[in-house]
Amino acid sequence: MGVSTIHGAESFYEFLRPSHREKKAFVCNGSACMCAGTQEPLKKKLQEKLGDDKVGEMFCLGHCYENNAFHYDGENYAGNDINKIDQIIKGEDIVQEKFFSKSYASTSFLMDDKLSNLDQFNEQLKKFIATDKQEITKSLLDSNLTGRGGAGFPTGMKWDFCRKAPSEKKYVICNADEGDSGAFSDRYLLEDQPLKVLFGMVICGYVIGSDEGVLYIRGEYPKSIEAINGAINSLKKAGLLGENILGTKFSFDLNICIGQGAYICGEETALIASIEGRRAEVDVRPPFPVTEGLYKKPTVVNNVETLAAATGILINGADKFSAIGNKKSAGTKLVCFDSFFNNPGVYEVEMGTPMKKVLNDIGGGFKEPIKALQIGGPLGGVIPITEIEKLNLDFQEFTAAGFMLGHASIVSIPKDFPMVEYIHHLFEFSAEESCGKCFPGRLGSYRGKEMFDQAKNKTAKIPLKLLNELLVTMQKGCLCALCGAIPTPIMNILKYFGDEMKDDMVKDN
Template identity: 50%
Template sequence: MSDNLSELLGRKGIDDNFFDRLGKLSHPGGSPAPDDMEKLAEAFLIGKANAYGTASFYDFLKPENKGKKVYVCNGTACVCAGTQDKVIDSLGDYFDADEIGHMTCLGRCHENAAFHFQGKNYSGKAIEYLKELIKHDSDLNLDKYTVLSSGEAILTRDFTTISQHYQPFLEALKTDSAKILDEIKTSNLRGRGGAGFPMGMKLEFCRKEVNKNKFIICNADEGDPGAYSDRYLLEQQPHAVLFGMLIAGYVTHASHGILYIRAEYPEAARIVQKAIDALRSEGLLGENIAGSDFNFDLKIIQAQGSYICGEETALINSIEGQRPEVRVRPPYPAQKGLFNKPTVVNNVETLAALHFIVSNGGKSWKKTGTERSSGTKLICLDSFFKNPGLYEVEMGTSLTKVVYELGGGFKTEVKAIQIGGPLGGLVPVEKIKDLSVDFESFSKEGFLLGHGSFVCIPNDFPMIKFIEHLFDFASYESCGKCFPCRLGTKRGQELSEKAMTSDYKIDNQLFNDLLSTLEKGSLCAHGGGIPLPIRNALHYFNDELKPYFN
């Protein structure tokens, strides 16, 4: 049935997209009106139940979203910083309780106190000027954070001009696309979203598929709390990302590029659209670009609030307009992806790296970093650091340097850092000396580098509360397709909450069985990955957690 839906939802092409139109229908009242949704379903020849099933999944489309006027960030960095109760209390002076919703991580982890109002994100001291920003369209949504490179600036170097920036692309169009692909493979660029899969292999798989319609998707919906590197690239380096999509399209013979941008990053969507318009005016998009036989165009699709859409197959389902449930693999997206066509999905940082590789050659990227983890990595440090901000470091850089030299150490006592998002490992401070920023070091020590986000857990934040928070997040954001994740994350949240709020003791064997079931039975890394930080907590903070288990 889903294959048939994919074909139906793709018959109008990407320009007239069901999910995109569904999102626009929700703008007036927070959720699409039933009559409008029914007409849209008829236009795409799908059932009303399918349309409702899709809309009811997302935070910003479902009926419960009607009437919401302001949203408070409930991402891990803001939760650990303890700023959000004050934000909610302050908003309560101007909004009713049912007018206040939530968003998960607005990318303001460097200063917290984050909330969203009328299409803009705010953080830091903005809450102190709430009356002003409600009455006036102010610039209080603008924020500043440190952006530095500890070595050669590659992803963080200054933008020049469109003509200069895209000159390597124009030169690439005069070169056999197979040679450009070879340079990417030589670089050993690995996916920066967490999985670390070689980008060149993914592009090659898609290139080998024979199909007149292929897609390149920029996954800008990887909403790991604590990570704002995607936000930085989209807002401050959009042409690095667009360049990467053009190159990916060229080497795979794709003709369509889609940027699936988080609803939580509204400013990013506006900035990237301006960059796309500038490319089009320069003749760098459309048919026969620069007199070549390469046709390629770009479109933004705004996500509607769902963490699971960071998983590539759920993202593909979302763009199609289906419920964003994870697909069983194989087949892989490179063979059968969006609308059943060959598709490459890469995250923002991975695509942005292609400019350096195409400009300087794959060997230049490969010589930076380590043998198996080449190049540089963007690291995001939260507000517990003395020098919060975004840092570009060479792969292989010691974690000690990142934390104590670049980050300046901690403002207050911290007992652990969750690195790599909610599915990333929980690194106790005593293990910092044993790690370096690369995939192998983290894997060897039982952690996960992931997106490169650093979220600190202060000494006074109970570890049982952190476990409950992780389970609650995983349960709320589960796509629900597989039983282990849908049920297991909720059972974990219930067990930890009961132990935290009563005399109940969690049975160790039961809890271990639950974690093992999640690891072995889940369809994707959402359910399969959440046990990692919880096992880390049990291992390194056993004394603190003992009173809650037997």
């Protein structure tokens, strides 16, 4: 391999850049922490301790339940742990509070303890690797489970397509690159329900005829990597992973690939490129991974929550899952609340539940006035509080109203947070994270960021006509949803909060 090939791949990733490697601590610069205004004070304190050039930023450490976090030497800490920075630097163990989690579902598929030890894993595995493969895919189809990673493809159909793809070698990939600010639900499953996630992968391997799975876990989640690594090792020791599992002909092994700070690696084709060691650029589909995925072999790529839900469905029964919600938005979903809620944490909620109930009864309402929520990560809609209360927790309802439920992460935007700054943050994010392959995304996100740099600095007004043309071009012309969907929240803000862009900030053309 030429040095240029290696440099091309390596220079793609934030963590591998010399400018990143020289730093010691990183402040979370996710949307939730930005809204809470915790980043600058935390950065200042870390700089005082470590030096100005030793403190960088990381996009979302999954501590949105406290809107305040930093990373030091391979570990994530709550923002308030800055008070223990001397102990942290000395390498002493810091007791960290766990975030709150609770199921509000009539049947819990994701938070129960029916698959929380090796004996239960053994018992269920014995049962399901003796079950007809088509019967398993039928269960998933009957359950109406759709992918929880954002695209919402029916999981049973995905497994069945891959099962039918002719190939000696196939792969199962767990997409654990949860980069959406506001989301820590995959983190919850990886750390608190690792066996449920791994069981979903093993059964998927059995169904499609694969002997190898990879978990792509973001490097920003060190505890998740540790938990999954521990679970894989204990399964291997117990003979529940590896060659001829439980004395059958079925062999299946798992490995972890650790992300290096690139949001786009959550997109399945970029994720596959990343595992293969290529620059993590998005690929055109078709072919879809189920026919041509990792190393061009048929591959199922599923989100962490999808795999855990598949496990829950097999154990509890497809009928119980499909009885909740409707055909296109069935079963239960994890929803995360940031620290603006009175009850921050991760909750299992039934699809179809009115959002009013989700936010006020489960989330406990807000600690301070909130004007909007960004739901579904940086690419999801920005929804005024008055609009959100008209919706139910339902993928289709959100889309029909011009928003996106996505992975159901929630970022609260306080009443006095300037929306110009929020749009600037979104453009800055897409400019930084665009894979650079398609020019509407690569150039459009930078051009948008420039416009809002100038508006913030008051050096030029925002040309509204040009901005609208730019957003439509990105929506229609981008290769993937990173730069193709970022116009959605920006258009929502212009529609609902346009008044905030005062006359001295915008011009018509």
